[in-house]
Amino acid sequence: MLDTEKTIAQISCPAPLPARDTVLLGHGSGGKLSADLVRDVFLPAFRNPALSRLDDQAVVDINGSRIAVTTDSFVVKPLFFPGGDIGSLAVHGTVNDLAMGGAQPLFLTAAFIIEEGLPMEVLCRVVSSLQQAADASGVQVVTGDTKVVEKGSADGVFINTTGIGLIPEGVEMSPSQARPGDRILLSGPIGEHGIAILAQREGLEFESRVESDSAALHTLVGEMLKVTRAIRCMRDPTRGGLSSALNEIAGQSRVGIELEERAILVREEVKGACEMLGLDPLYVANEGKLIAIVEASVAEEVLGAMQNHPHGRQAKMIGTVTEKNVGLVTMRTPLGTTRVVDMLAGDQLPRIC
């Protein structure tokens, strides 16, 4: 029998673990641990005005021109997945980071860290895909670097790309600019990239294949900016998914964000895979979607422009920026109740059962 008095006195809970002394995989998840790492390790070391904005891209002024710079490393496994590969992803990811600042992407650098033993044919396919994606996006790869490391020191090939772009006059976007009353627009259904990768990695097969949404979004952004240059902010919800991107905006702008669950589209196959694996699509990565925060008066018009673009056909208005619940993202469930959409500490883990 249960002796409650005794068991309460002997509560079986662990002591809190000591301060983080090791880098964990979760530090790279795009969630809270990643944010901690940036705040505690990188920001104090490099602090400067451009970095401190913590945007997807830095904006620097050179002789009156506003230049956007961004860098991203790609370590995706498997290298080839339905809907894309590490080569095209390395272009789309960096182009999108520039585009989220409203910049016109112009140049890329590409650095390859290659594991000894990688078949040359694989490398050539990756390089060819990277080149095609760059051509399609209208950016040139203007410099690069190659390192080969011993077998086991990398996983096939890692790619870093740095992107440079030009920000047109009058465009001033930042995640700290969301204001109460603004509307939140999302360019399409979420979770496809993360599920495509997971399905490929784990050998899961679905009735209809889930493909990554990997795509360059700068032309979509261009169409949106034609409607108004006064878009407050844009984000591409990659690692950590929609939830992390919106939580960051809520935090940086010191506002609340209220979402309408019904308006957030998730394809049936993605929903099914998430149900089965115990994952929440709000935390699953996207590589071809964007969130835009726009003033209410122009929201419909911007939404219309998105829906007229191939990458925004299924764009929806998914929520509003609020004065209350500062720093929190909340969501109206289909039952009319409200819940918090939290930022995850680390990676989402498949549930035991």
Add this chain to the structure above:
Amino acid sequence: MISAIRFFTQFLSSAATISLQLGKSAMKYIDEYRDERIAKALAREIAECITRPWVLMEICGGQTHTIMRYGLDELLPSQIELVHGPGCPVCVTPLETIDKAIALALRPDVTLVSYGDMLRVPGSNSDLFRAKAQGADVRLAYSPLEAVKIARANPDRKIVFLAIGFETTAPANAMTAWQAKREGLTNFSMLVSHVLVPPAIRALLASRENRVQGFIAPGHVCTVMGYQEYESLVREFAVPIVVGGFEPVDILEAVLMLVKQLECGKAQVENQYVRSVTYPGNQPAQEIMKKVFEIADQKWRGIGVIPRSGLRLRAEYATYDANKNFDLELISADEPAECISAQVLQGLRKPTDCPAFAIRCTPENPLGAPMVSAEGACAAYYHYRRHAVAS
């Protein structure tokens, strides 16, 4: 806990590929159970038939998460108090099992295979994620049979599967031992920590502090075990038990069935989750469990030892017992007095009653397992309900 489809896939996944039929038709059994009109109609019906306060407990952590995620407590009349039960397999796995798993994982000759959400659960000094960062070979598995596959492919390494959970994971875990024996694997072991639901309900009801007047039994456990086991509890303690599913409409319907019984003084076992649960349960699943495991006393983290509430490997499978195959030193734990998970797991207190909740205890720095696991009650409150707490 475990959905029927996943239960099947665990059995079918001995091949390299899990093939799923997840087209539009598969979601048919989900969307209508999240329907606003049906949910609100059920909530209204509950409000119409309730005349006084009742304390109800949902056993399973998956049900707790549905309640929090959909804000079902907001829809229910204030007379209903929902308290959350011990049905989170990660939360009740004893500290020493996690310490043993970490110690095993850190051995250079061992590959430890575990379900994903065990990796972040803190042991005494570390967790499996940290062990992995220190070089331990820790693999995350969707199906326990993957552990057998790893053992087959790596004859020079010792493969240990961390076999935890309720009756939901027990058949697949049993299948894993059975398969290893059939293949004659000599480099495979299981660190078993299995718990059973009915003895836990019995222990809760027998406690002097018990406040629970009706239970929602865990639908996935009952998918495997059926619900005949609950008849004796209902008779002995005169408490209604309704087997419930995991979607909002399931939970609300189960609450309605409990309230109807309570209001007219009945105490019966009823089945709300008819689309998945039958009275006798899944016979082949029960048979493989019986073949491989036997009932034993079991320690529950936060609660203590409950007689005959767990499973251990039978003598015929002793060669697969990691406790016997490795010299596992027992480490006792330093526990923070602040954590109230014992009371939370027994439904005596709510996560928000804890002074450390969301302040000194968060998913990044958990004081106790219920804040870590995807099914833990504290994590459910933290993830979904902080706005309510703040206001």
